[in-house]
Amino acid sequence: MSESPRLSRFMPAGHRRIAVSFEFFPPATEEMEKTLWESIERLKPLSPQFVSVTYGAGGSTRERTHATVRRILAETKLIPAAHLTCVAATRVEVDSIVRSYAQAGVRHIVALRGDPAGGAGTRYAPHPGGYQNAADLVGGIKRLGDFEISVSAYPEKHPESPTVAADIDMLKAKVDAGAGRAITQFFFENDLYFRYLDRVRARGIDIPIVPGILPVQNFKAATNFAARAGASVPVWLAERFQGLDNDATTRKLIAAAVAAEQVIDLFDRGVTNFHFYTMNRADLVYAICHLLGLRPVAQEAA
Numbered sequence: 001m002s003e004s005p006r007l008s009r010f011m012p013a014g015h016r017r018i019a020v021s022f023e024f025f026p027p028a029t030e031e032m033e034k035t036l037w038e039s040i041e042r043l044k045p046l047s048p049q050f051v052s053v054t055y056g057a058g059g060s061t062r063e064r065t066h067a068t069v070r071r072i073l074a075e076t077k078l079i080p081a082a083h084l085t086c087v088a089a090t091r092v093e094v095d096s097i098v099r100s101y102a103q104a105g106v107r108h109i110v111a112l113r114g115d116p117a118g119g120a121g122t123r124y125a126p127h128p129g130g131y132q133n134a135a136d137l138v139g140g141i142k143r144l145g146d147f148e149i150s151v152s153a154y155p156e157k158h159p160e161s162p163t164v165a166a167d168i169d170m171l172k173a174k175v176d177a178g179a180g181r182a183i184t185q186f187f188f189e190n191d192l193y194f195r196y197l198d199r200v201r202a203r204g205i206d207i208p209i210v211p212g213i214l215p216v217q218n219f220k221a222a223t224n225f226a227a228r229a230g231a232s233v234p235v236w237l238a239e240r241f242q243g244l245d246n247d248a249t250t251r252k253l254i255a256a257a258v259a260a261e262q263v264i265d266l267f268d269r270g271v272t273n274f275h276f277y278t279m280n281r282a283d284l285v286y287a288i289c290h291l292l293g294l295r296p297v298a299q300e301a302a
Helices: 005-010 030-046 059-075 091-104 134-144 164-177 190-202 219-229 235-241 248-268 283-291 297-301
Strands: 019-024 051-053 080-085 108-112 148-153 181-184 273-277
Touching: 019 030, 030 283, 051 059, 059 080, 059 091, 080 091, 080 134, 091 134, 108 134, 134 148, 134 164, 148 164, 164 181, 164 190, 190 248, 219 235, 235 248, 248 283, 273 283
Parallel strands: 019 051, 019 273, 051 080, 080 108, 108 148, 148 181
Antiparallel strands: none
16 A cells, blocks of 8 residues: 555655644642652653643642752653643742742743633732733743743633734734743634734734644543633544443544544644643653654654
8 A cells, every 4th residue: 555645745844844732730648749750751762842830829839839840850851841820829929939940950930821720710909919921921030040831822812801803912012021932822713823823923023833732531521621721622633532431442532533643733834843742741752752653762863
């Protein structure tokens, strides 16, 4: 059987250099910690640009983030990008965290406003002595050091933004404050990303807008996540997972196919930089990166 023309054009990447980054969240239990580090070990030979570690508003979650970042620095050659929010914290507290990251060797921060302290669906209120929003936070980080700063972008707008235009205005404010990269909320329809990119460029924003890719490990969980994040779940996607609630093996195969279709289409349309929301699991992400033409460094050297 002859090779698919589309796949033969796609693999390997050839002169178009692929760059990937991976997002992890700090583990809450010993079992989750084991899973996280197995995933990091599995993915690190792919030489990602950086790996980001998410950050919560609570003190214990913050400390787990810091511990995970410190361990990545100590035990791997990966470049960590530490998430940072301004929720429920004063400027002094946030600035102290930034300085501690700098002392630990962190040079890349993902600066986010963060979810409201009361949880999804509640109204966000800035801390009286804190940074007011993500743009304000970016400016504060830049005043403290020469950090690389990534921020969020929303192809379907942030759920709290009144309009897409207002959302893009906020992105422009973050760029003006010093952000050098935007990573999008995940999406499943690529046209949403390209329409958003056109609007962002028309606004005069020229930093990289990296698509965030969510391989669907669990469709129900992804649907709930999408509802909170303001991301749409297309009917065709729901239909692909229909009837598979008790069939984990087939769900995994479908998830791989869906994610592969998405990244192939993005690549065919000129995208060469991808950020993967790993959910601390490596298998699907590793397979998609293999399809993108990425190979472990040791294998390439051999």
